Amino acid sequence: MFKFFKxxxxxxxxxxxxxxxxxxxxxxxxxxxxxxxxxxxxxxxQSHSVRIMYVHVPAAWISLGIFSLITILSxxxxxxxxxxxxxxxxxxxxSGFVFNIVALVTGSIWGKxxxxxxxxxxxxxxxxxxxxxxxxxxxxxxxxxxxxEYVLKITTIITILGIINVPIIKYSVDWWxxxxxxxxxxxxxxxxxHTSMLFPLLIMTAAFALxxxxxxxxxxxxxxxxxxxxxxxxL
Amino acid sequence: MINDFLNMNxxxxxVLSAFxxxxxxxxxxxxxxxxxxxxxxxxxFSKFGAxxxxxxxxxxxxxxxxxILSSSQFI
Numbered sequence: 440m441f442k443f444f445k446x447x448x449x450x451x452x453x454x455x456x457x458x459x460x461x462x463x464x465x466x467x468x469x470x471x472x473x474x475x476x477x478x479x480x481x482x483x484x485q486s487h488s489v490r491i492m493y494v495h496v497p498a499a500w501i502s503l504g505i506f507s508l509i510t511i512l513s514x515x516x517x518x519x520x521x522x523x524x525x526x527x528x529x530x531x532x533x534s535g536f537v538f539n540i541v542a543l544v545t546g547s548i549w550g551k552x553x554x555x556x557x558x559x560x561x562x563x564x565x566x567x568x569x570x571x572x573x574x575x576x577x578x579x580x581x582x583x584x585x586x587x588e589y590v591l592k593i594t595t596i597i598t599i600l601g602i603i604n605v606p607i608i609k610y611s612v613d614w615w616x617x618x619x620x621x622x623x624x625x626x627x628x629x630x631x632x633h634t635s636m637l638f639p640l641l642i643m644t645a646a647f648a649l650x651x652x653x654x655x656x657x658x659x660x661x662x663x664x665x666x667x668x669x670x671x672x673x674l
Numbered sequence: 675m676i677n678d679f680l681n682m683n684x685x686x687x688x689v690l691s692a693f694x695x696x697x698x699x700x701x702x703x704x705x706x707x708x709x710x711x712x713x714x715x716x717x718x719f720s721k722f723g724a725x726x727x728x729x730x731x732x733x734x735x736x737x738x739x740x741x742i743l744s745s746s747q748f749i
Contacts, residue, residue, distance in 0.1 A: 472693075475693075476679075476689075476693070477679070481682075481683070486683045486684075486685055487682035487685040487686070487689055488682075488685040488688055488689060490682075490685075490689045490693075491688065491689055491692040494692055494693055495692070496695040498696070527679065533703065533707065534703065537699050537703045538701075541695065541696050543701050544692075544695055545692040545695065545696060548688050548691055548692045548695070549688070549692065549727075551688060552685055552688050592728050650700055652706055653704075654703055654704065657704075657707045657708065657711055658707055658710075659712060661707070661710050661711045661714050662741050664711070664714040664715055664717075664718050665714055667718060668714065668717050668721060670733075671718070671721040671722060671725065671733060672721070
């Protein structure tokens, strides 16, 4: 079943893919920036400040998605006894962390003209900050622990504890009185966002997803070369 | 027209700083990841160069090593 996760086969694909992903990312990002900054309309209430949504929301979505994926991969690594799941998870984490920081900082910039404050201890913002701390713990754990078995265990525990926070982030706007508005985009019911704003939002989300794929591939290749370096030492 | 775009009804500094921070973060992450990749690849080349011919042949027989040694890599 996991023949695909063999080093030689996978490297043949991952070493060639970044250049195509990079070209696609630049094209999609250019379209996204034009749509987000020029063609999309201003909001009747928030005016042009609504344009911050086109970087803030996709960054938050992708950081949540990546953390969920890291948790699934870490657990799968344990269940199927396959170390490449951990390697994929480790390679995904840097872009997830950066997206989380982007979501926090752009949210803070958006907060000033909208709420009149750079930072408030709102449930959504606080839970996103906690997610950033989990990302940080995960990345630091890979750096500081030498023992391979131990680091796999520790990082999996971090992701299991961190994933509890993901539904809290999602439903914080429904469970508590927060400054954030409830979700405007729903997969199961009608979205309340106009298509003229939904389109650039989806384009920017696609661009951000391509960027995280690009960073993942570069990081994954680096990790594979690290393994090969160790292999050369043993020759 | 450009002034209108930059001003954005007084929100220009917020909007443009949010977009600039995002693009700056992307560029930094890309450059850091690229530097790490180059460093590991350099290490691989120096280790490979230090191998004797018999071991080098053995290492070359693996697809991944061959791929790393080829210059077709983008990053």
